[in-house]
Amino acid sequence: MRVVISFVLGLVFGIGLYVSGMTQPSKVLGFLDVFGDWDPSLAFVMAGAVAVGLVAFSFARRRGRTFLGDELRLPRITEIDAPLVVGSLIFGIGWGLSGICPGPGIVDVGFLDWRALVFVVSMAAGMVMERLIADTRGAKSLVSRDG
Amino acid sequence: MQIDWTHFTPWTSLAGGVMLGLAAAMLILLFGRTLGISGIVDGFLTARDREFCWRATFLLGLLAAPTALKLFSTPTPPNIDMSWMQLTIAGLLVGFGTRLGSGCTSGHGICGLSRLSPRSLVATLTFMSAGFVTVYVVRHLAS
Numbered sequence: 001m002r003v004v005i006s007f008v009l010g011l012v013f014g015i016g017l018y019v020s021g022m023t024q025p026s027k028v029l030g031f032l033d034v035f036g037d038w039d040p041s042l043a044f045v046m047a048g049a050v051a052v053g054l055v056a057f058s059f060a061r062r063r064g065r066t067f068l069g070d071e072l073r074l075p076r077i078t079e080i081d082a083p084l085v086v087g088s089l090i091f092g093i094g095w096g097l098s099g100i101c102p103g104p105g106i107v108d109v110g111f112l113d114w115r116a117l118v119f120v121v122s123m124a125a126g127m128v129m130e131r132l133i134a135d136t137r138g139a140k141s142l143v144s145r146d147g
Numbered sequence: 148m149q150i151d152w153t154h155f156t157p158w159t160s161l162a163g164g165v166m167l168g169l170a171a172a173m174l175i176l177l178f179g180r181t182l183g184i185s186g187i188v189d190g191f192l193t194a195r196d197r198e199f200c201w202r203a204t205f206l207l208g209l210l211a212a213p214t215a216l217k218l219f220s221t222p223t224p225p226n227i228d229m230s231w232m233q234l235t236i237a238g239l240l241v242g243f244g245t246r247l248g249s250g251c252t253s254g255h256g257i258c259g260l261s262r263l264s265p266r267s268l269v270a271t272l273t274f275m276s277a278g279f280v281t282v283y284v285v286r287h288l289a290s
């Protein structure tokens with residue numbers, strides 16, 4: 001049951017990314033090009049998503065449990081620390097170089113685009129590298145992560 | 148700054164955003180999990196726990212989205228006009244950065260802002276600013 005639901009949610013999310021324009025790198029780069037010909041469309045993606053999300057998250061918090069009876073597992077960490085800022089900086093540079101963030105990269109692989117596959121495989125390698133470094137330094141566990 | 152009106156698509160982008168919000172809403176209301184793609188991919192790659200199956204099928208859903216779109220329309224495929232070297236470097240940075248920073252555009256940008264997390268606000272402002280500066284350097288300084 002759960003695996004079917006999450007498949008459908010992945011599908012809806014993937015179609016949403018396509019409809020919003022985020023699977024097209026030129027569209028994303030047009031949004032990031034604030035100093036040139038700026039295409040503000042992606043601000044509307046964020047607005048639409050967060051408008052729905054605000055309602056859902058406040059409702060879920062008040063309810064305390066999910067409709068399937070599970071506990072909510074929200075990130076517990078609240079501290080604004082160096083890894084958060086440095087990691088987001090590094091991510092932003094990669095995003096600006098390519099116009100691709102993780103979700104759209106995977107959807108573009110679904111379009112059977114080999115360049116997207118190069119991106120996603122490199123992304124996976126980057127994640128494993130970060131994990132190896134974090135493990136050797138005995139850092140954070142998975143549950144502390146935001147998303 | 149000048150607005151690029153020819154490519155501006157406020158309504159479809161808003162509609163797509165609402166779909167992203169709906170998927171995130173269902174995931175928190177049904178599973179109690181935040182929808183963060185980088186976290187789901189990372190968990191899929193490194194964790195062999197009871198979360199593995201839903202993560203795997205979620206990613207399959209993402210991969211299947213273009214096929215589903217082709218059933219009732221003719222979607223425009225992505226036009227990724229970059230060398231494999233540039234893609235490799237960008238991919239490594241995105242993978243490493245999203246894990247060090249604990250989230251990406253979905254986990255911090257959509258879910259984090261939706262739950263009014265100060266951490267996610269800082270992360271979102273940081274990666275957006277880094278994206279703005281990077282595009283500025285690549286398009287207006289380097290060329």
